[in-house]
Amino acid sequence: xxxxxxxxxxxxxxxxxxxxxxxxAPGTVxxxxxxxxxxxxxxxxCLFGVQRPDAGSIRLGERELVGLSPDAIARLGLARTFQNxxxxxxxxxxxxxxxxxxxxxxxxLWAGLLRLxxxxxTERAMRLAALQALDRLGLAHKADWPAGVLAYGDKxxxxxxxxxxxxxxxxxxxxxxxxxxxxxxxAVASELRRLRRAGRTVLLVEHDMDLVMRLxxxxxxxxxxxxxxxxxxxxxxxxxxxxxxxxxxMEVVA
Amino acid sequence: xDWMQFIWAGLGNGxxxxxxxxxxxxxxxxxxxxxxxxxxxxxxxxxxxxxVAVTAGLPVPLGVVASMVGTALVAMAVERMALRPARxxxxxxxxxxxxxxxxxxxxxxxxVWGKNRMAVPPLTADDPVRLLGAYVLPxxxxxxxxxxxxxxxxxxxxxxxxxxxxxxxVASNPRAAAVVGIPAGRVRLAAYAVAGACGGLAGALVTxxxxxxxxxxxxxxxxxxxxxxxxGFGSFPGAVVGGLILGISxxxxxxxxxxxxxxxxxxxxxxxxxxWRPQGLLGR
Amino acid sequence: xxxxxVHFVWSHRLGLLVIVAVAMVLIFPLVTNNPYTLELTNxxxxxxxxxxxxxxFMGSTGQxxxxxxxxxxxxxxGSGVLTVHAGLSPWVALLAAAVxxxxxxxxxxxxxxxxxxxxxAMATLAxxxxxxxxxxxxDQWTGGPSGLAGIPPLSVGGILLDNPVQLHFFVWGVLLLxxxxxxxxxxxxxxxxxxxxxxxxxxxxCLGVPVLRVKVALLVLSAVLAAVxxxxxxxxxxxxxxxxxxxxxxxxxxxxxxxxxxGSVWGSVLGAAVIILLPEVxxxxxxxxxxxxxxxxVAILLFAPQGAMRAIRQGWQLAVWRWRRAHxxx
Ligand SMILES: Nc1ncnc2c1ncn2[C@@H]1O[C@H](COP(=O)(O)OP(=O)(O)OP(=O)(O)O)[C@@H](O)[C@H]1O
Ligand SMILES: [Mg+2]
Numbered sequence: 001x002x003x004x005x006x007x008x009x010x011x012x013x014x015x016x017x018x019x020x021x022x023x024x025a026p027g028t029v030x031x032x033x034x035x036x037x038x039x040x041x042x043x044x045x046c047l048f049g050v051q052r053p054d055a056g057s058i059r060l061g062e063r064e065l066v067g068l069s070p071d072a073i074a075r076l077g078l079a080r081t082f083q084n085x086x087x088x089x090x091x092x093x094x095x096x097x098x099x100x101x102x103x104x105x106x107x108x109l110w111a112g113l114l115r116l117x118x119x120x121x122t123e124r125a126m127r128l129a130a131l132q133a134l135d136r137l138g139l140a141h142k143a144d145w146p147a148g149v150l151a152y153g154d155k156x157x158x159x160x161x162x163x164x165x166x167x168x169x170x171x172x173x174x175x176x177x178x179x180x181x182x183x184x185x186x187a188v189a190s191e192l193r194r195l196r197r198a199g200r201t202v203l204l205v206e207h208d209m210d211l212v213m214r215l216x217x218x219x220x221x222x223x224x225x226x227x228x229x230x231x232x233x234x235x236x237x238x239x240x241x242x243x244x245x246x247x248x249x250m251e252v253v254a
Numbered sequence: 255x256d257w258m259q260f261i262w263a264g265l266g267n268g269x270x271x272x273x274x275x276x277x278x279x280x281x282x283x284x285x286x287x288x289x290x291x292x293x294x295x296x297x298x299x300x301x302x303x304x305x306v307a308v309t310a311g312l313p314v315p316l317g318v319v320a321s322m323v324g325t326a327l328v329a330m331a332v333e334r335m336a337l338r339p340a341r342x343x344x345x346x347x348x349x350x351x352x353x354x355x356x357x358x359x360x361x362x363x364x365x366v367w368g369k370n371r372m373a374v375p376p377l378t379a380d381d382p383v384r385l386l387g388a389y390v391l392p393x394x395x396x397x398x399x400x401x402x403x404x405x406x407x408x409x410x411x412x413x414x415x416x417x418x419x420x421x422x423x424v425a426s427n428p429r430a431a432a433v434v435g436i437p438a439g440r441v442r443l444a445a446y447a448v449a450g451a452c453g454g455l456a457g458a459l460v461t462x463x464x465x466x467x468x469x470x471x472x473x474x475x476x477x478x479x480x481x482x483x484x485x486g487f488g489s490f491p492g493a494v495v496g497g498l499i500l501g502i503s504x505x506x507x508x509x510x511x512x513x514x515x516x517x518x519x520x521x522x523x524x525x526x527x528x529x530w531r532p533q534g535l536l537g538r
Numbered sequence: 539x540x541x542x543x544v545h546f547v548w549s550h551r552l553g554l555l556v557i558v559a560v561a562m563v564l565i566f567p568l569v570t571n572n573p574y575t576l577e578l579t580n581x582x583x584x585x586x587x588x589x590x591x592x593x594x595f596m597g598s599t600g601q602x603x604x605x606x607x608x609x610x611x612x613x614x615x616g617s618g619v620l621t622v623h624a625g626l627s628p629w630v631a632l633l634a635a636a637v638x639x640x641x642x643x644x645x646x647x648x649x650x651x652x653x654x655x656x657x658x659a660m661a662t663l664a665x666x667x668x669x670x671x672x673x674x675x676x677d678q679w680t681g682g683p684s685g686l687a688g689i690p691p692l693s694v695g696g697i698l699l700d701n702p703v704q705l706h707f708f709v710w711g712v713l714l715l716x717x718x719x720x721x722x723x724x725x726x727x728x729x730x731x732x733x734x735x736x737x738x739x740x741x742x743x744c745l746g747v748p749v750l751r752v753k754v755a756l757l758v759l760s761a762v763l764a765a766v767x768x769x770x771x772x773x774x775x776x777x778x779x780x781x782x783x784x785x786x787x788x789x790x791x792x793x794x795x796x797x798x799x800x801g802s803v804w805g806s807v808l809g810a811a812v813i814i815l816l817p818e819v820x821x822x823x824x825x826x827x828x829x830x831x832x833x834x835x836v837a838i839l840l841f842a843p844q845g846a847m848r849a850i851r852q853g854w855q856l857a858v859w860r861w862r863r864a865h866x867x868x
């Protein structure tokens with residue numbers, strides 16, 4: 001169980017998160033939605049220790065995550081993707097996915113320098129896992145391309161492959177289908193469904209309401225850094241506060 | 255009064271460090287990078303003074319003005335020809351680029367002025383004057399007075415002119431400045447020009463005392479950087495205070511502790527401050 | 539040529555490269571026993587040791603060090619002072635100097651690598667100035683500006699390494715071992731993490747790369763390699779002087795890294811070789827040294843920021859790729 005309580009984050013005078021509390025039940029897909037600038041990405045950064053919240057607590061089971069470094073949090077079995085891609089452009093697609101397995105092993109430069117037979121053996125197994133992850137997202141045939149030359153949609157799915165390759169306990173996705181076409185979106189959706197069947201926990205930030213409605217068990221709505229609603233997709237869809245939050249934004253856009 | 259003697263020497267050098275530190279801070283404000291070429295602006299200041307006052311035999315004050323103008327022009331050329339073509343926004347690449355440009359400029363100085371040590375004339379006669387119980391070189395007084403004037407000119411520039419205000423806007427919030435349409439290119443160019451003028455003035459003032467060589471700016475320039483760090487990197491008042499603190503502590507250390515390690519003090523301080531008070535001695 | 543051969547070469551490219559490199563090192567003294575040439579190639583190997591370390595650090599952490607000549611100096615003068623003044627054996631001196639450099643890197647690195655950006659570049663530069671200053675001032679130990687002479691050569695298994703051919707096998711042997719380790723590291727799982735760290739620190743941290751620890755560890759590793767290179771330098775020439783360890787030498791080391799390509803192991807050797815051989819090719823490269831070295835740095839950063847080796851490798855990969863694609867459809 002991932003539990004957030006009173007998480008608050010300020011950037012100078014701007015309160016990006018204002019006492020946000022909710023829980024993500026194991027084996028469910030929880031969607032986090034809200035208009036632009038609602039604080040969704042900031043919340044994920046707080047969860048991963050990239051930003052330190054000014055107040056509040058984030059617990060995974062009994063474990064307090066606030067104050068831990070990002071790599072320590074990754075080693076607890078959390079994995080994430082990023083809204084703005086974070087890839088090494090010269091690395092091949094396969095190598096990029098392998099990085100997703102770094103948190104599975106103690107990080108030892110010595111082991112790398114010596115590359116003992118045992119290491120080589122596990123590396124072979126990992127390569128296989130990485131190829132499978134790529135295959136599930138339809139990227140296996142590009143395994144030896146440099147990541148930098150991929151199209152945007154491929155890069156997005158590559159990041160997802162990197163996040164799922166280690167079969168994390170909690171998978172955290174920041175807008176995984178933004179900018180993807182229908183076919184690519186479908187590949188991501190079916191992968192998410194498979195993960196849920198396998199009992200994984202997913203926290204999904206997404207603007208694509210269609211996807212959210214189809215996949216999510218619970219929806220949490222943020223607006224202006226505050227949690228304004230929580231419930232099943234249908235409940236949230238009918239909630240007048242949510243409509244107002246989104247419509248208010250549309251008026252601004254229009 | 256020994257210590258008064260040290261204070262005078264320290265204030266003179268401190269003024270020079272402050273000028274150089276200001277040059278670092280101005281470019282940092284406009285571009286967010288450490289500009290290594292600042293080091294060579296100092297050397298160039300001395301070299302232009304030499305060419306005007308010694309080679310051409312013109313009056314020294316004219317040489318000082320020529321140093322500022324000439325170095326500012328070189329600085330603008332550096333920005334236009336070497337930094338602007340870099341299409342990266344990666345700060346470390348840009349910093350590294352200035353390291354490379356600095357080496358190239360030093361090579362150019364070698365070619366034009368040679369590698370020998372040269373003597374440069376001071377602004378006025380060399381006889382020390384007695385002031386507050388200690389002897390002071392007139393050149394040291396000139397350093398302080400002209401640095402003070404330069405600081406006043408900078409204050410006027412940054413508070414009273416549209417370009418100066420634009421530069422302050424960029425320094426305090428680059429993104430907002432871009433949104434309201436402040437021309438980033440002009441600001442960078444102006445920043446290099448002003449930083450070059452500061453460095454050139456520092457070089458023209460200090461080389462009559464240190465003697466002039468193609469590498470003279472390296473040590474001085476890095477000490478200027480140390481001064482900027484002491485005062486909190488990027489802060490203009492910090493740069494001035496940092497420069498004076500550094501100059502005076504150097505002079506006192508040379509007088510009372512060990513003259514052999516006088517030149518290392520700035521760098522030890524630099525490392526200590528970076529490690530334990532990265533916001534500078536004065537920063538919160 | 540057929541497709542299977544190409545595939546074999548491609549999939550065993552690293553092993554084949556290592557075999558070729560070993561063979562070249564073995565054969566080279568048979569091709570030339572000109573001491574002048576061997577002195578040059580030995581110097582390339584010694585400097586490459588330091589450059590490989592610096593490249594692992596700069597290429598993996600995206601940080602710049604402008605002070606690695608200080609670690610080189612610790613190795614060289616550590617070896618020199620401990621053998622000449624304390625009468626220690628060369629190997630003990632080398633080890634002690636390496637430990638000193640590692641300790642120094644640790645003390646400087648832990649506080650400074652927490653900060654981002656230019657802090658480390660400036661601090662390493664400052665350390666270099668201080669170390670250089672100490673070398674000049676403490677002349678009862680270091681010989682001051684005129685340097686320290688009479689450093690004994692290393693010996694391996696009872697053989698004194700005092701002629702260029704023996705030194706050739708020794709320094710190139712050590713360099714190949716280090717290159718092999720570095721290639722292993724780059725290709726290993728932690729190495730993949732380092733590649734991401736260089737490109738995107740937050741991304742790497744969220745995937746489980748312990749950023750601060752890795753940065754410090756790589757700084758220490760590079761300091762040790764530089765110190766060992768410095769020791770080899772001292773024992774090879776029997777003489778060291780402060781000029782070999784000024785901040786300008788540090789920038790040259792960094793230029794070698796950028797020239798070969800940050801994060802490229804073979805590129806380190808290429809960068810060192812090009813910069814060391816330039817004066818042999820043309821006198822102008824020595825007369826206008828600053829111009830040439832600075833110009834190389836500026837040109838690479840402006841036009842090929844990935845470095846020469848990556849550019850070569852990309853060209854070659856593209857060729858292989860085209861070839862394979864042509865034959866896959868045929
Ligand atoms: N590092 C930062 N410094 C200052 N302000 C920030 C920072 N990061 C985010 N913000 C601000 O915090 C608010 C929340 O941003 P956040 O990126 O979390 O929104 P979001 O819900 O992810 O929006 P989107 O749907 O556009 O991705 C925004 O107003 C943003 O400008
Ligand atoms: Mg977002």
